[in-house]
Amino acid sequence: MENSEALALSAALLAAAGDLTQRIHAGVLARGFEGLRPAHGFAFARLAPDGATVTDLAAHLGVTKQAASQLVEELARKGYVERRPHPEDARARLVVMTERGWACARAAEEAAAEAVRPWAALLGEQGVRHLRTALLAVAPGGPVRPTW
Amino acid sequence: MENSEALALSAALLAAAGDLTQRIHAGVLARGFEGLRPAHGFAFARLAPDGATVTDLAAHLGVTKQAASQLVEELARKGYVERRPHPEDARARLVVMTERGWACARAAEEAAAEAVRPWAALLGEQGVRHLRTALLAVAPGGPVRPTW
C-alpha cells in the first residue's frame, strides 16, 4: 500500500471518528443528559461492568489520576456516578454508575445506533458488519486516548 | 443492527482512531519534527493543496478564527508555514506551507503507512482496501473535529 493511500485511510478514519463522536454527543444531549462531554462516555465504558477505581479510570483514559478524580467528582455532582467504599481496600473508593448513569449509557447506545444507521444505506447491512469486524480486529484494547 | 452492536462499532472506531492518531503523532515526532500536536496535522491537510486563509482553516478545524490564528502563528514561528499577502484580497493573508512544512507532511504520510501496515496481517491486503473504501464512504467531507 502506498503512503498516500495509508494517509487517505487514516484521514477517513479520523474524520469518521470525529463525526461519530459529535453525533453521539449530540444524541445524548438531545435525550436530556446535559453537562456531559465525550470523554465522560469513555469513562462510562470503563465503569459499566462492575465499577472501577479512580486509578483504573485514569489508566483507561490515559490521563493522570488527578484528572480522573476531577472527572469523577463532576459526574458524581451531576448524579451519574456514586463513590462507594471499596470492599477489599480501605484506601480505594469504588466508583459505580447510578440509575441515571445507566440511563445515560442507554441513551448513548441509541444515539450510536442512530448515527450509524445511515451507513447501511451506503455500505449495505453486510458492509457495515464487515466494517465492524475489521475495526474490532484493528482496535487496540489499551487505553482510549480522547485527546488529539 | 442492535444498539449494542452499533455501540461496539462506535467504540472500535473511536479506539482505532485514537490509537492511530497517537501512532502517527509519535512517528512524526520520531522523524524529528517537534513541537507539533495532532491538530496541526489537520491544519496541514487543509493547507496542503494551495494554502488557505485563517478563516478557511478555522472552519475546517471547527474552531474560532482566533484559535486558528494562534495555531498559524505557532506554526509560522516554528517554520512550518508562511503568511503571504493574499493575491486577490488585501484583507486576507494566505497561509502556505514552507519546505519544512512539506517535509513534515511527508513524514506524516510515512508514519501513517507504518501505523497501518500491521493491519494487513490482521485483515489481509484485500481487507484493508475494503476498510479504506468503507471509511471513505462514511467519512464526512465537512470540518474535522479534533476535540472530543
Add this chain to the structure above:
DNA sequence: CTCTTATGGTCAAGCAGCTTGACCAATTCG
C-alpha cells in the same frame, strides 16, 4: 511485629488551548 516502601486518593497551583468580546482594515452591496 515494626519499619520501609508502594499504592489509592485528594488538595493546590500553574499552564495550554480554546472561547467570548472588542476592534481595525478592506471589501461588497444598496
Add this chain to the structure above:
DNA sequence: CGAATTGGTCAAGCTGCTTGACCATAAGAG
C-alpha cells in the same frame, strides 16, 4: 458615497489538564 459584511488580530477569561505535595492504607522485608 455610506452601510453592512468579511478577514484578521489583540486582550481577557475559562476549563481541563498537568506537575508537585501530601495523607491514609496496604504490602513486603527484616
